[in-house]
Amino acid sequence: MEKIILKGITWGHSRGLLPLQAYAQRFNELNPEVEIVWKKRTLQEFADFPIEELTKSYDLLIIDHPWVGCAAATSCVLPLDRHLPKEYLINQQENQVGRSHDSYFFGGHQWALAIDAATPVASYRKDLFEKNKTLIPDTWSGVLELAKAGKVAAPAIPIDLLMNFYMFCQFHGQIPFQSDREVVDHYTGLKALETMRGFYGLLDPQFFNANPIKVAEIMSSSDDYWYCPFAYGYSNYSRPGYARNILTYGNLVKYKDNQRLRSTLGGTGLAVSEFSANKDWALKYAQEIVSESNQIHEYTANGGQPGHRKAWLDERNNLLTQNFFSNTIQTLDESFIRPRYHGYLHFQDHAGDPIRDFLMGKLDADAVLEKVDKIYKKSKNV
Known part of the structure; x- marks a missing residue:
C-alpha cells in the first residue's frame, strides 16, 4: 500500500513548528499509512508569496486571521463548518482565548482553527x-x-x-x-x-x-x-x-x-487546502491537534502556545511557563481584531x-x- 504524504507549511520558530511536528509523529504512529511533513519559512516569506498560491502545493497551512477575507473570496481552503462536527466547533468557540476562534470566521464560514493564540x-x-x-x-x-x-x-x-x-x-x-x-x-x-x-x-x-x-x-x-x-x-x-x-x-x-x-490580536490558525488530494486525512489531523485534550497536554508540552482556553488555565502549563498564560490572558481577552x-x-x-x-x-x-x-x-x- 502506497503511503499517503500530507504537506504542511508553517513559520520558522520553535513555537510554530515543534508542536506540529510532534503531533505529526504521533499521528503517524496511530495511522502508519499517513506521513505528515511540515516545512517552515520566515514571516517575510509568508508576506512575499501569497497563501492562496501555497494552497496548491500544501495540504495544511498555518495562517494569520486577516487572510480569511481572501479565503472567502477565493475558496482555496475548506470551510471547516461543513466538514467538522458541530459540537467540536462549539467547544472551540466557547473556549477561545480572546476572540481567536471568531477571528477565523468570515463570510458565514469557519476558515481555520485557532491553533495558537498571541497578542x-x-x-x-x-x-x-x-x-x-x-x-x-x-x-x-x-x-x-x-x-x-x-x-x-x-x-x-x-x-x-x-x-x-x-x-x-x-x-x-x-x-x-x-x-x-x-x-x-x-x-x-x-x-x-x-x-x-x-x-x-x-x-x-x-x-x-x-x-x-x-x-x-x-x-x-x-x-x-x-x-x-x-x-x-x-x-x-x-x-x-x-x-x-x-x-x-x-x-x-x-x-x-x-x-x-x-x-x-495575533496568533495563528490551521487551515486545510481545497486542493488537497487527501482532505479527510488533513481534516482528521487538524481536528485532533486543535482538540481540547491535545492543546492542554502535548501541544503545550512541545513548545506550543495553544489557542484553547482550558490550556491557558491549566495549572501544569502555568507551572511550566512561570504563569505566562494566567499572567497575560486578560490582555488577550481585551485585544483588538x-x-x-x-x-x-x-x-x-x-x-x-x-x-x-x-x-x-x-x-x-x-x-x-x-x-x-x-x-x-x-x-x-x-
Whole structure:
C-alpha cells in the first residue's frame, strides 16, 4: 500500500513548528499509512508569496486571521463548518482565548482553527528588577521613566509599529477602521504618532530592525534591557532551559482612568487546502491537534502556545511557563481584531513603512497619515 504524504507549511520558530511536528509523529504512529511533513519559512516569506498560491502545493497551512477575507473570496481552503462536527466547533468557540476562534470566521464560514493564540504583552527580567530593587512598571508613565534610563526594549519593524499604531489610536480614543476613507481621523492619528515618537525616541535605534523574537532573544541573552512593554508573547522564553535567562510575562500597563493598553490580536490558525488530494486525512489531523485534550497536554508540552482556553488555565502549563498564560490572558481577552476584508493584507504589508520612517526622522506626521490612508484606500479599492 502506497503511503499517503500530507504537506504542511508553517513559520520558522520553535513555537510554530515543534508542536506540529510532534503531533505529526504521533499521528503517524496511530495511522502508519499517513506521513505528515511540515516545512517552515520566515514571516517575510509568508508576506512575499501569497497563501492562496501555497494552497496548491500544501495540504495544511498555518495562517494569520486577516487572510480569511481572501479565503472567502477565493475558496482555496475548506470551510471547516461543513466538514467538522458541530459540537467540536462549539467547544472551540466557547473556549477561545480572546476572540481567536471568531477571528477565523468570515463570510458565514469557519476558515481555520485557532491553533495558537498571541497578542503583544509585557515581558521583563524579573531577576534584574529584584537585583536592582526596582519596581516593575504598571503605568505608561512608569514605562517612559524606565525607557529614559535605557532599560526598555521593544520591536520596531514596520509590521509591529503598525500593530502598535492601532493600539495608540485607541489610547487616544478612536478604534481604527471605522471609515472606508481613512484609518483614523487626522487628530487621533497625529496624537498616536506623537505618543509613539515620544516612546520610540527613547529606545536604542537597533530596535528598528528587531521583531518580537529578536527582542526576546536580546532580553534573555544579556542584561542590557530589563523590560519590554509590548511585543507578541512567546511562552518559550518563560520556560527554564529554552534561553539563557527566563523572561516573565504580564498584562499591558495602565495609561489613564485605570485603563490598560489594548493590543492587536495575533496568533495563528490551521487551515486545510481545497486542493488537497487527501482532505479527510488533513481534516482528521487538524481536528485532533486543535482538540481540547491535545492543546492542554502535548501541544503545550512541545513548545506550543495553544489557542484553547482550558490550556491557558491549566495549572501544569502555568507551572511550566512561570504563569505566562494566567499572567497575560486578560490582555488577550481585551485585544483588538484586525480587519479581514479581501485586500487588507496589502495594507498591512505596506502601511508600517511610513510610520517607521516618521519615527526615524525621515517623514513628518501629516505625510505619514496621507500615505497610510492612500494605501488603505487602495486596499479597499476606494
